Amino acid sequence: MADKNENEYEFEYTKVTKTTKVISGLSLLYGKELKEYDNIPIEDLLNQLSEEEIEQLINDVDPDDSHIPPSLRCREQTKKAPTGPLNREKLLEFLKNFALNQEDWPENKPFQPGVKRGAVWKPKETPKVSDEETRIMLDLDDESSEALKNATESDLVDLAGILGLHSMLNQDQFYASVTNKGQGSEAKFESIVKATVPKRVPNLPDNATDVGKTMKQVSEDDKKLQELNWNNIKHIPRDSFKKLFEGLKTNTTLTTLDLANTGLTDGPTAVLVEALKENKTLTCLNLESNFLSGSMVRDILAAINVNQVIREFRASNQRPAILGNRIEMEITKLVEANNSLIRLGLHLDAPDARTRVTQQIQKNTDALRLQRIGSKSTIPSQGKDLISV
Incomplete structure (x- = not known):
């Protein structure tokens, strides 16, 4: 059995001890007794090696092992003694002269201008398909x-x-x-x-609304003026805004007020805030593309909640691009306390604020629909159940 097992291995075991086995003259460590070398310092083991063994150990180092310092992985193997100090300029000059003195590789065929060598590329020939093969046969009556x-x-x-x-x-x-x-x-x-050529559309004409006349009609509560549009009128004086908002306090006819892109600021708008607390007929208010601050937009919504008659309020594209999380959450609470607002044109960055505002607008729209179809019995009194806290 021993001879049969020895023939199965490539090497012949000549000597076996507890910790070493000799294979073709090489002593190799093996077995559980290797643990006794764990406590021996590596420096002591290296001191016991000869120069030839150290050279062989260095040659066996993996040059791609990042755990070994580069000085050992890429060691200098030049054994020739230096002839003198390094002179970079002389070295470059030597390399340049050496390259110039080298003979060019001999060419089997000399260069001839205009002569093409090698295989010439030719496109693949695609078989032509006749018209009869490309026809689609349809079974039609x-x-x-x-x-x-x-x-x-x-x-x-x-x-x-x-x-x-x-x-x-x-x-x-x-x-x-x-x-x-x-x-x-x-x-x-x-x-x-x-591409489709876009159609040229002429520019819209300027707003021809007479600011002074309409402002006087609002102050005098003219029954003929139910919608007032000052959109895109430039350079409206601050006093005109203030007089308009002062007349809005006692007006009982105006239902729609559009003041988009008129350069409205927080100063005259403070008078509008007070007017909204007294007016009970205005249902649509548009203040887009002006210079209102976030706190002023919040104050307008708070004034709207006093009478809760406005159904559409638009105030997007104002001076501050971002209202801020605190202002947006305050606006959200004001919208949740409003039971009449069904359209709100205002950009909110906070996802929670957008979700809560959308839910409240949907509740107000459903309540208005139920009231329109005559199901007043299903609507809670004064809309208290529609307020989200």
Whole structure:
């Protein structure tokens, strides 16, 4: 059995001890008794090695092992003694002269201008497909075949849009087919990637509303003036805003007030805050694209909650791009306390504020719908159950 086991191994065991085995003249450590070397300092082991053993140990080091310092991984192996100190300029000059004195590699064929060498690239020849092979055979009745045979290209474009082949049409052709407007005589399949030329729309005329006249009508409570639009009127004096808001306190006719892009600031708006606490007929207020601060927008919403008659309030695109988390949460609480607001044009960055405002607007819209259809019995008294705390 011993001879049979020895023949199964490539090396012959000549001597075996507790901790070493000799294989072809090499002593190798093995076995559990290796633990006794754990307590021996590595320095003592290295001191017992000869120079040849140390050289062999260094040569066996893995140069990619990052745990070994670079001085040992990339050691200098030059055994020739230096001829003198390093002179960088002389070294570069020597390398340059050595490169110039080197002979060029011999060419088997000398260079000739205009002569192409090597294989010339030729495109692959694609087999031509006849028209008969590319035809699609459709099983149609006689009437459909006759209709397609006599159809014009614009009719085919309209048919492609009806069938949903939008990749074959441009946007205008597909929209015309879906809306059943009909294709023009110039409709073709060639305009797949052609961009639609935008239509030139003339600029809107300037707002011709007379500021002084309408301001006087609001102050005098003119029954004919129910909607006032000062949008985009530039350079309105501050006193005009203040007089308008003072007249709004006693006005009982005006329902819509638009003051977008008029340069409105916090100073005159403070008078508007006081007017909103007294006015009970205004239902739509638009203050977009002005110079109102976040605290002023909050004060306006607080004034709206006094009578709760305004259903639409818009105040986006103001001087501060970001209202701030504290102002947004205060605005959210004010909106949750309002039971009449169904449209709010205001940008909020906080996700929690946007969610809570949307829920309250939805509650107000549902309550208004129930009131419109006559189910007043299902609406809580004074809307107390619709307020989110």
